Each structure stands twice: as C-alpha cells, then as structure tokens.
Amino acid sequence: MGIPVTLVQKKQLASLQETISKKEQTIERASFFIKEIEKGNLDLQLEAQDDDQLHAALVSMKDQLQKISKEEKERTWVTEGLAKFADILRQHNDDLEELTDHLLRDLADYMGINQAALFVLNTDEEDEPFLEMCACYAYNRKKYLHKRVELGAGMIGQAFLEKEPLYLTEIPEDYVAITSGTGKALPRNIVIIPLKVNDQMYGLIELASFTLIPPYRQQFLERLGESIASTLASVRIAQRTQRLLQESQQQAEMLQAQEEEMRQNMEELSATQEEMARKGTEIEHQIKAIQNSGIASIEFTPDGTILAANESFIQLMGYRLDEIQGKHHRIFMPDDQAHTADYQLFWQELSEGKSKSGEYMRVNRKGERVYLRGSYSAIRDNTGDVVRVLKLATDITAIKAAELDARQQVETLSGKQGQLEQLLEELHEKEHVLMSIMNEIDLPLVALDAHHRLITCNRAFEASFKDSPAACTPGADFLALLDSEAAQQAHRDRMEKVLQGETVKERITPAEGLPLEVTLSPLRNRQNEIVGAISCTKEVSERRPS
Known part of the structure; x- marks a missing residue:
C-alpha cells in the first residue's frame, strides 16, 4: 500500500x-x-x-x-484624609486657636501645598461681622499673621458671600506670590473652600499651590470643609456658653466676697454688744447664696412669635411649653413696656439680623420680675434672610435681689454702728460711776458670774488680796481664793440659792480673826435675768456677857 x-x-x-x-x-x-x-x-x-x-x-x-x-x-487617600482630620477636629474642639493651628499645618502637609490660610467669621462686633485670619501656613512653617477681611471685600470676602468653592488657574499678578528659597513666584492654582453647615457660613480656607489640585482632592476639600464648619459651630457655642457661665460665676464670687466682708463686720461688733451679735446673725441668714439656673434657650420667629423653648427656660418662667407656643414674646414683658415704640424697634432690629445682648427684666407667669443676662441672635436661611431668633440666657434674679438686700443691710449696719457707739459710750460712763460708788464702800465687794468667775471688784476687795493681784483680774476663779474644799462647797451652795432668786446672808467663823458675815445678792441683766451674784463681806464683833 x-x-x-x-x-x-x-x-x-x-x-x-x-x-x-x-x-x-x-x-x-x-x-x-x-x-x-x-x-x-x-x-x-x-x-x-x-x-x-x-x-x-x-x-x-x-x-x-x-x-x-x-x-x-x-478613594483611599480621601477616606484616610477624612478620618485623619476627623481625629484632629475631635481632639482640639475646645480651643479655637489650637484647632486651627493643627488643622492648617496638617492640611498643608497632607495636600502637599505651598501656602494655606484659614479665615473664621468673627461676630464679636455684632453690627459689623468680619473674617479674621486665625491661622496661616507657608513652606512647612507657621506664619504669625493677623489679617481682617470685610465681608464682600476682595476675593475672600466675595467668596464668603457666594458660599461656593472657588478654583483659580489664572492667577492675577497682584493677588499672591509664594516665597521660597529661590525667590518669589505666582502659584498655578488658588482654591477657596467655604466652611458651611446647612448653608450657614463659619469661615473659609484658602490654598495656594505650584501644582494643579486634581478633582478628587477638590472634592476632599469640600467634604472636609463641612466637617470643619460643624466643629467651628460647636466651638463657638461652647465658648459662648463658657463666657456666660464665667460672668455668672464672677458675679456670684463678688457677692460672696461682699457677704464675707459683712459677716466679719458683724462678728467684730458682736464681740462688744449682744444685741449687735443677734443682728449680725439675722443679716447672715438674710443674705442667701446665689444659685445659677443654667443656660435657658427659646426660639422665636422674626416678629417675636414663640416657636420652642427648653426645660430650663420653661421652669424659669413658670409656664408649660404648650402655653407659650404660638404666642408673642410680649407675654414676658411688663404691661407698661409691651406696646412701647422702643419694644417695637427692639423686634424690628432683630428681624433685620441685628443681635442683642445684655441684662433684661422680664415677668414670669405669676407676674413676678425675673432678671436675665443673655443674647438674642438671628438665624438665617440660605438666602441670607432671618428665619428665626435664638435667645440664650442665665437667671440673675437672685444676684439682683442680693445686691439690693446687701445695699439695704449696709445702710442698716451703718445706722446700728452709730447707735452701738453711743450705747458703749453710755455704758462706759455708767461703769465709771458704778466703780466710783463701789470704791467709796470700805467693805470688800465683788461681782461674780454664774460660773464663779470674777466680773469686777472694788478697791477694798483688791486690798484683801494685795499679795495675789491676779486674783482680782476679771475672769479669775473665785473658788481658788477659798482655803478648803468645804469652804468652796459652801460657796457653791450659796450661789445655787442666789441663782434661784434668793438673797443669802451667812456668818462664817474662820480659823483666825473675827467672824465674817457674807451677803450674796442676785445680779441681773437688762432682761431681768439672773446672771451672777454680788458678794459683800464684813467683820462681825462678838459681844461677851458682862
């Protein structure tokens, strides 16, 4: 095949x-x-x-x-960046300066940009808010600059009003120049990011770079701007609350110091007069400690109609929430002020966006006066129109009452002090007359209190103890002058009868010398209360039978 x-x-x-x-x-x-x-x-x-x-x-x-x-x-770069800066915002949300410093420094490093500046809305001047540069960073070093930008002025001020991100690749020659070790040069990219939450502006971040910032990093900056704005809003509320609490604390400390000064004055006066000591105790009980009621808040429409209120405000004014919702703010005003031209102007200016702060007198549900320290702030919508008015306040009624009471007590104290000085002068004069009378008596006289302590004595008594002058000192123990326990017990028995209102007369036969006759009479104060005894001793000659 x-x-x-x-x-x-x-x-x-x-x-x-x-x-x-x-x-x-x-x-x-x-x-x-x-x-x-x-x-x-x-x-x-x-x-x-x-x-x-x-x-x-x-x-x-x-x-x-x-x-x-x-x-x-x-995506990983954006996610890690948002997490990184969320930690920074969380760690430094109690100090605005430290927050902006850390934030800008780390942002410049993370973005790889050449210059950065952070502007925050400053509302300290309520009628003229402005943008304040809180932090500036350039070429890996912090620049200590202070800059103020009016709203609507320049590119920064205009971007704030427009509330939208701004990306520039064609930079005007007179706008900004980046300085490096090799000289100055214009950046290729300028980015201005608004810091806003719910269309409420809190500031701006401006970034300048030699390189173009790609779209995904632009989106990162916009998302980060919302987080920064939210933190700035929290910091601003915390700072305002802290300021109100500090003011209340300072008032309380001032009144506490006044209370302490008055208490010391009363103690000094009470050392010389029992009546003034009682009066000092009354004053101490009259002045009460000032207690802060906390921060009360209430919201209104621009024309003053009540929308909502927190529990602190409701308790302070004595209403239920459903009793005040839908009603006008004038329900808290005195009748003679609720319809005045000044009151109408007050709400007109609030509806125009002007903030108010200070001390205000209002009336609660019972018609009682309540004094508040607080502020009224306008809340705007995305078009800039005022849609609500927020009031934050603390109760200073107790402080006001204490101030008035303190002034009245000072006036009363001044009058009582003059009366006390006159009373003391009369007392010294009467004491001088009494001692003169006692010294004219040749018999030993001594005044004792209920505890056997010496109050005063005449010259004859002092002569009897000239070898022991300390025995005649006010406050000396009279029992120590007696030579035996039996004599001391006998004196106690006599004093017990005298304190019950009796006049005791006894004869004592000493071991040496003539017999003695001792007379103890009750010693009474101005209220006719027995507070001691007056003792008189004389020698008795014995008669012998003829």
Missing part, C-alpha cells in the same frame, strides 16, 4: 519554522507581561509585535488595571 507524501521545499520549511519561533516568542513575552501585571507592575511596557490584536488586548488590559488602581488609591 502506498503512503501519501507531501513535498515541501526547503525554503518554505525554513519560513514556517521562523513563523513558529516568532509565535512562541510572542506568547512567551505575553506570558511574562501578564505575570508582571499580576505582581502589580502596571508600569511595564510591552513592545509591539506582528500580532497587533494580542498586543492591543494586553495593553488595554493594563490601562484598565492602571485606571482601577488609580481610582482606588484616590
């Missing part, structure tokens, strides 16, 4: 082998290229071969993977 044979020319065989070799090399390079792509080497270049279709497919696959990788890196 014959076998079919195909004759191939030698030249055709060599061409066929060369083609097969090229295909093998192409497959080998494609395999190597795919493995490198699997390893993440997306920058590898593939040389074009005769098989354009395979080359195009592999390059397209690499381009798609590069695009996916780039998008993933951008």
Whole structure:
C-alpha cells in the first residue's frame, strides 16, 4: 500500500519554522507581561509585535488595571484624609486657636501645598461681622499673621458671600506670590473652600499651590470643609456658653466676697454688744447664696412669635411649653413696656439680623420680675434672610435681689454702728460711776458670774488680796481664793440659792480673826435675768456677857 507524501521545499520549511519561533516568542513575552501585571507592575511596557490584536488586548488590559488602581488609591487617600482630620477636629474642639493651628499645618502637609490660610467669621462686633485670619501656613512653617477681611471685600470676602468653592488657574499678578528659597513666584492654582453647615457660613480656607489640585482632592476639600464648619459651630457655642457661665460665676464670687466682708463686720461688733451679735446673725441668714439656673434657650420667629423653648427656660418662667407656643414674646414683658415704640424697634432690629445682648427684666407667669443676662441672635436661611431668633440666657434674679438686700443691710449696719457707739459710750460712763460708788464702800465687794468667775471688784476687795493681784483680774476663779474644799462647797451652795432668786446672808467663823458675815445678792441683766451674784463681806464683833 502506498503512503501519501507531501513535498515541501526547503525554503518554505525554513519560513514556517521562523513563523513558529516568532509565535512562541510572542506568547512567551505575553506570558511574562501578564505575570508582571499580576505582581502589580502596571508600569511595564510591552513592545509591539506582528500580532497587533494580542498586543492591543494586553495593553488595554493594563490601562484598565492602571485606571482601577488609580481610582482606588484616590478613594483611599480621601477616606484616610477624612478620618485623619476627623481625629484632629475631635481632639482640639475646645480651643479655637489650637484647632486651627493643627488643622492648617496638617492640611498643608497632607495636600502637599505651598501656602494655606484659614479665615473664621468673627461676630464679636455684632453690627459689623468680619473674617479674621486665625491661622496661616507657608513652606512647612507657621506664619504669625493677623489679617481682617470685610465681608464682600476682595476675593475672600466675595467668596464668603457666594458660599461656593472657588478654583483659580489664572492667577492675577497682584493677588499672591509664594516665597521660597529661590525667590518669589505666582502659584498655578488658588482654591477657596467655604466652611458651611446647612448653608450657614463659619469661615473659609484658602490654598495656594505650584501644582494643579486634581478633582478628587477638590472634592476632599469640600467634604472636609463641612466637617470643619460643624466643629467651628460647636466651638463657638461652647465658648459662648463658657463666657456666660464665667460672668455668672464672677458675679456670684463678688457677692460672696461682699457677704464675707459683712459677716466679719458683724462678728467684730458682736464681740462688744449682744444685741449687735443677734443682728449680725439675722443679716447672715438674710443674705442667701446665689444659685445659677443654667443656660435657658427659646426660639422665636422674626416678629417675636414663640416657636420652642427648653426645660430650663420653661421652669424659669413658670409656664408649660404648650402655653407659650404660638404666642408673642410680649407675654414676658411688663404691661407698661409691651406696646412701647422702643419694644417695637427692639423686634424690628432683630428681624433685620441685628443681635442683642445684655441684662433684661422680664415677668414670669405669676407676674413676678425675673432678671436675665443673655443674647438674642438671628438665624438665617440660605438666602441670607432671618428665619428665626435664638435667645440664650442665665437667671440673675437672685444676684439682683442680693445686691439690693446687701445695699439695704449696709445702710442698716451703718445706722446700728452709730447707735452701738453711743450705747458703749453710755455704758462706759455708767461703769465709771458704778466703780466710783463701789470704791467709796470700805467693805470688800465683788461681782461674780454664774460660773464663779470674777466680773469686777472694788478697791477694798483688791486690798484683801494685795499679795495675789491676779486674783482680782476679771475672769479669775473665785473658788481658788477659798482655803478648803468645804469652804468652796459652801460657796457653791450659796450661789445655787442666789441663782434661784434668793438673797443669802451667812456668818462664817474662820480659823483666825473675827467672824465674817457674807451677803450674796442676785445680779441681773437688762432682761431681768439672773446672771451672777454680788458678794459683800464684813467683820462681825462678838459681844461677851458682862
């Protein structure tokens, strides 16, 4: 049987082998290229071969993977950045200066930009708010600058009013220049990001860079701006609340110091007169500690109609919430002020966006006066119109009452002090007359209190104890002058009778000398209360039978 044979020319065989070799090399390079792509080497270049279709497919696959990788890196960069700055905002939300300093420094580093500035809305001047540069950063160093920008002035002020991000790639020559070690140059990109929450503006961030800021980083800045604005709003409320609490505390401390000063004055006067001591106790009970009621808040429409109020305000004014909702603010006003031109102007200015702060007198549900220290602030919508008015206040009624009471007590104290001085002068004069009378008596006289302590004595008594002058000192223990326990007990028995209202007269026979007759009479105060005894001692001559 014959076998079919195909004759191939030698030249055709060599061409066929060369083609097969090229295909093998192409497959080998494609395999190597795919493995490198699997390893993440997306920058590898593939040389074009005769098989354009395979080359195009592999390059397209690499381009798609590069695009996916780039998008993933951008998303990761945004996510990590938002988390990083959320931590910064959370850690430094109690100090505006420290917050803006850390925020801007880390933002410049994270974004890789050349200059940055942060402007915050300053409302200290209620009628003229402005943008204040709180932090500025350039070339890895903090710049200590202070700058004020009026609303609507320049690119910053205009961007604040428009409330929209601003991206500039064509920079005016007179706008800003970045200074480096090699000189000054205009940036290629200026970005101004509004800091707003619910269309309420709190400030701006301005960034300048030699390189263009890509769209995904622009979106990152806009999202970060909302977080910064929310934190700034919280910081502003906390600072305002702290300021109100500090003012209340200062008032309380001032009144406490006045109370302490008055108490000391009363203690000094009570040392010399029992009546003034009683009066001092009354004054101390009359002055009460000032207690802060906390922060009360209430919201109104621009014309003064009540929308809502917190529990502190409701308790302070004595109403239920449903009793005041829908009613006008004038229900808290005295009748003689609720319809005046000044009151109408007050609400007209609030509806125009003007803030008010100070001390206010209002009336509660019972018609009683309530004094408040607080502020009225306008809340605007996204068009800038005033839609609500918010009032924050603390109760200072107790402080006002204490101030009035303190003034009255000072006036009363001044009058009583004059009376006391006159009374003391009369008392010294009477004491002088009494001592003169006692010293005219040759018999020893001594006044004792209920505890046997010496109050006063005459010269005859002092002469009896001239060898022991300390025995005649006011406050000395009379029992120590008696020479035996029996004599001391006898004196106690006599004093007990005297304190019950009796006059005791007894004869005592000492071991040496003549018998003595001792007379103890009750000693009474101005209220006719027995507070001690007056003792008189005389010698008695015994008569002998003739």
